[in-house]
Amino acid sequence: MAITSANQLELLQTAEAVAREKMIDPALVVEAMEESLARAAKSRYGAEMDIRVSIDRKTGKATFTRVRTVVEDEELENYQAEFTVEQAKQYMEDPKVGDVFVEEVPPVEMGRIAAQSAKQVILQKVREAERDRQYEEFKDRAGTIINGVVKREEYGNVIVDVGRGEGILRRNEKIGRESYRPNDRIRCYIKDVRRETRGPQIFLSRTAPEFMAELFKMEVPEIYDGIIEIKAVARDPGSRAKIAVISYDGSIDPVGACVGMRGSRVQAVVNELQGEKIDIIPWNEDQPTFLVNALQPAEVTKVVLDEEAGKIEVVVPDEQLSLAIGRRGQNVRLASQLTNLDIDIMTEAEESERRQKEFEERTSLFMDTLDLDEFFAQLLVSEGFTNLEEVAYVELDELLVIDGVDEDTANELQARARDYIEAQNRAALEAARELGVEDSLVQFEGLTPQMVEALAKDGVLTLEDFATCADWELAGGWTTVEGERVKDDGILEPFDMSLEEAQDLVMTARIVLGWVDPADLEAEEEEAAEETAEDQEEAGA
Template identity: 90%
Template sequence: MAITSANQLELLQTAEAVAREKMIDPGLVIEAMEESLARAAKSRYGAEMDIRVAIDRKTGRATFTRVRTVVAEEELENYQAEFTVEQAKQYMADPEIGATFSEEVPPVEMGRIAAQSAKQVILQKIREAERDRQFEEFQDRAGTIINGVVKREEYGNVIVDVGRGEGILRRNEKIGRESYRPNDRIRCYIKDVRREARGPQIFLSRTAPEFMAELFKMEVPEIYDNIIEIKAVARDPGSRAKIAVISHDGSIDPVGACVGMRGSRVQAVVNELQGEKIDIIPWKEDQPTFLVNALQPAEVTKVVLDEEAGKIEVVVPDDQLSLAIGRRGQNVRLASQLTNLDIDIMTEEEESKRRQAEFEIRTKLFMEALDVDEFFAQLLVAEGFTNLEEVAYVEVDELLGIDGVDEDTAGELQTRAREFLEAKAAAALAKARELGAEDSLITFEGITPQMAEVLAEDGVKTLEDFATCADWELAGGWTTVDGERVKDDGLLEQFGMELEEAQTMIMTARVLLGWVDPAELEADAEDDAETTEEAEV
């Protein structure tokens, strides 16, 4: 089929028809036609020519134009699309480099091959426009629930028709062993939308915690209206889940609102999730209290929180241990995900044994270091003293508060404690030097002889070595691996080194070595302060 200047009035009608069918902008179809006509013209006039086509959006008339660009004489390469300033003077009054000269050329008729090529260009452009439209549409819907129809199943992955596109529900995103047949209705959560060469990829999920949150949002009007807020969700898909909610209206019970009359609201969510049991928990700002709620239905006797390590110890009655842990650790695992804390559960008997062991260790330490009898060492531990530093440098009045301790006894205790610590420090210092630790590290502010010994044993022997360390290498930290938090031990963690302190010491070492400009540090600190103030405002 040949498209000539005589029938180009039909281009607008064709473009509009295609745009309506594909639900894209008619202008994109016309641009594709312009490009295809330009290619056909180049095959007629020469591939090196810069031929451009403009279709009038009102009349449909196609104008073929040859464009030439003014370039410097030494840069002239393409004689068909470029010319020098001297050559351009024949066509332009005052030519400048970079200026263009356009002249209309006769339109061309498309032969069969040219028409087929033009058709391919137009189809390619339309496909690209469709993909862009689909990506923009579904990108805006990411994080929401979508209803679809199952088209087919490939290697365990379900392909879902979601209207103007296809989504993929991967095997690991399905609940349990649920299976689907073609034309089954399915409800999924749009987890991610990616732009790829083969078109937008829509990844669906039924196991994501957000899927449950969105289902409750659909079933509970108070959540949709932001009267009740979902603070956290933890799921073992298809088996059990915990969801923490809080009400911003004191007159509304968040748990009762989510459960609904006779459990109607929560039951609707349970049915959608293949019978997944759901514990609805009131969220609390106080983490220990929140954890007690999260471990329901188990009873908790005591909670000890270590905020720095993000770890929490929970003591439960002996007969509640299995209930607190749950089948295959399910209950404590979900509670840990919900609170974002590492939970260590022990019985009252286990806690008692642990405390007794700690008591005996501290008693033995005081007996050996202070040369006192067992009764007096136990008395110190019972009064709350945990290490020799506390005995050596505590206010004398605190020692005098112990029954049977006078000023002479208190002074003697502190003298013995200090002498023991000094001897221990001297031994550590000698060991550090023996291992090769240099004075630049040993005399660095904040480094004790014991720290220098530990660092030297690990190969950190100079201030330069110390300055190359990461803060977590010194103070320790936590890393999430496969959804579980793993402890990273720090070299100086045993000495009470905290992350912020490690950062300060490392940066100070870098400044002393001239690696970092102090002025830049101050500027960065001011910027951080301004950013914090703006965030607070």
């Protein structure tokens, strides 16, 4: 097949038709044609030749040229595409290294195999251009809702026609057991768009919490306008969900706005989510208050927050326990996801029983260690004393407020407490020394004898050993494993040591050992303070 004047314009017409069908730039199709013709010409003239083809964008005329580059004598490798300065003088005036010589060569006759090869090159280039166009179009639409048409279902995954591409709704991203037939209309959330070798992959979801948030944004104008903000969403797809909202306009009720007149707005979202029940909850910066709201419809009697552990204890009336937990733990699980806290729920009877147990344990402690009768020990516990250290080192006036305690009795109580503590300290140090602990650790300020004993039992025998410990190894902490918070026990955690205290002790040990220069620490703190100030200024601006 020769490219004659009769079919030159057909090249441009074909390029226009393909570009229009695939919705890509016609210039990309023409470039693919040029490359395919150049490949066919190389098979005719020789693969080592640098043959290039240029198609005139107006007339469709294809020009075949051979390009040769001037190189240094010692760099000459390809005699068909390169030549030396001396050889170039036959074709050029005053040639220099790097110059190129271009000469036109006759068009080639394309046989059946060459034509088939050219077709494959064009198709490949068109596919690549189409993939790039799809990726560029959809990459910025991640995080939005899209309407599509179901094309087919493969192994439980739904292939969705989203206009200029295809998206995949995986089996685990569908709500419950919903099924679709070809040509069904479907609304999905674009979860991710990735560029892969087989083309751009558009991953869709109907179970993502963001899908519900986007649906509310579509149904509630106040959310779209930014007057109301969705702060958190927790879902059990197809069954139940909780959504926390806050209003930045005091005259607008965020919950009422999301519910709508006679529930019209929330009902539109419920219908889209296959009847998923939705609790709309007012957001509150105070975590205990927010949690009380999140556990609706259950009533909460008392909340105890442990910020460091990220845990919270909730006390509910006995008859409200099943309502607070929900069917299969659904209510408390969603409330936990919404607040990002681990929630322990107990009844008033259970809390009363726990408090009674703590009262008895402390009473028994004072009876055994201070040689007191039960009534006197109960008086101490009732006044808020929880351990021997408080009794031993508290101001004398705090003991004198207890009924029946005069100055002599108070002094005797403190003397007994101090004697017992000192005896315990001596025993702890003896046990630690038997384990091989060194004086450098014993004399380190900030560690009690009991702490030194605990460290020794864990193999920490020197100040150097202590300085290599991580703060969480000492104070304990929490690690997220497969979406669940797991407790890491610390060596000194039984002594109520916080992470900050552990960090300070370890850093002090490193300074004492000369591992860290205090001047460097000060410089780092100043730099961090400056960065924080700059961030605050930018946020304020």
